[in-house]
Amino acid sequence: MGIQKDVVKFNVGGRIFQTTATTLANAGRDSFFGALFDDNWSLLQQPNNRPEFFIDRNPDCFAVLLDLLRSGDLYVPSNVPERLLYKEAMFYGLIDHVRSAKWGPFDGNRLKLSKSVTGRAPGDGTAIRAGPDGGCCVAHGSMVHVFDWMLEEHPPINLDYQIVNDIGWANNEHVLISACERLGRGDGGMGLFSSSTGDLRYKFNVVHGNQVKSYTAGALSFSPDYKIFASCKGRSNEYGIGVWDQVTGKQIDFFYESPGWSLGDADKLQWLDGSKCLLVATLFPRKDNCYISLLDFREKRMVWSWSDIGAPLTVDEKRVRDAIAMEECNSVCVVNEYGDLGFIDLRVSEGSVKWSSRSRLMKGKMPDEPCYPKLALHNGQLFSSMNDCISVFCGPDWVLTSSLRRSYGGSICDFSIGGDRLFALHSEENVFDIWETPPLPVI
DSSP states (O other), X not given: OTTTTOEEEEEETTEEEEEEHHHHHTTOXXXXXXXXXXXXXXXXOOGGGOSXXXXXXXXXXXXXXXXXXXXXXXXXXXXXXXXXXXXXXXHHTOHHHHHHHHSOSOOTTSOEEEEEEOOSSSSOOXXXXXXXXXXXXXXXXXXXXXXXXXXOBOOOEEOTTOOEEEEEEEETTEEEEEEOOOTTTTOOEEEEEETTTOOEEEEEOEEETTEEEOEEEEEEEEETTTEEEEEEEESSSOXXXXXXXXXXXXXXXXXXXXXXXXXXXXXXEEEETTTTEEEEEEOTTTSSSOEEXXXXXXXXXXXXXXXXXXXXXXXXXXXXXXXXXXXXGTEEEEEETXXXXXXXXXXXXXXXXXEEGGGOOOXXXXXXXXXXXXXXXXXXXEEEEETTEEEEEETTTTEEEEEEEOSSSOSEEEEEEETTEEEEEESSTTOEEEEEOOOOOOO
């Protein structure tokens, strides 16, 4: 940087600020301040050699953001509304700096409860999904409520009495929703909606025999090469997993359900980028038996499968309620209704579940209205919900290292991790919690 120690003056809304080019360079090339430097990070001269830069913005917010660039710490005085500060940070291109100062990189063992948000409708929610930028969306019946990273709610998405089965973030601007077909209406299926306005952008069709078919879409998943996967149930033979191009919206493949197996009713889909396969899990109680498989769309075949059909189930607690593939460990982790974790070897087809007694999260009587356990894997940490608690497991033996619990809201019916946040949806009044990792102290 050619003149990095030069003093720079700003007139912001009538107040004078002085700083250095070095401090401004901390904002980064893509910021408002980055545009004040040339390609060699030398400060550009003002037109007509004016002694200061004039910015017609809020000076109180500018003072907070300038201190953030100086020290790395974010201190918001009581006279500065946080939402106004966020809007000003977006103007200056400093929103990532603000977020990094508010919460640090995700670590399940350091999470702290940041906030709880009361739901917008009574009763149980269906699902919650974390957005890539720290926002989330919550499905409830035929409604989807969308929140940005500031937890400001956008206009809700109303599917007109079509039951939402699953939701997912296609990107920061769009939410994908799968819904049930209503007999005689020819609706249902999948739609891409604007996360900011709730408007329908595109409806995804299933084509069978060169004809567009009405169908029910279920579990969703995405791959890094912009493919969308969805479990599908049609009225005739359209049972299986559909694949669509996220860019064009066109169906590009369909894996039909084989006799004696279950794909169209899948509860969970998970794309495995290492093996380029899709995990498909159909679980109890949706079906009387559990079916877990890996599909290779390149070879159009099922490359691995497991089912509890014929297994010596003498007690109900061995019924699998959720499953997640762990490629680095060559295994699939499953959980039963009592919170016991089990592991199935991916290198052995039709292998048995190795249940881990050390992972038992709850002993005794089940609550009157339990929520089934859910699993998530993030940055080498395994998460499992059970009643009102989320447990964190780490290490090669998946040892219980942390527990996340709050005092009210009822059982956790779903949770999701994304944007360096964990969102937990409770069964009572759609309350959801936001857990964040505190930033490390600036030395």
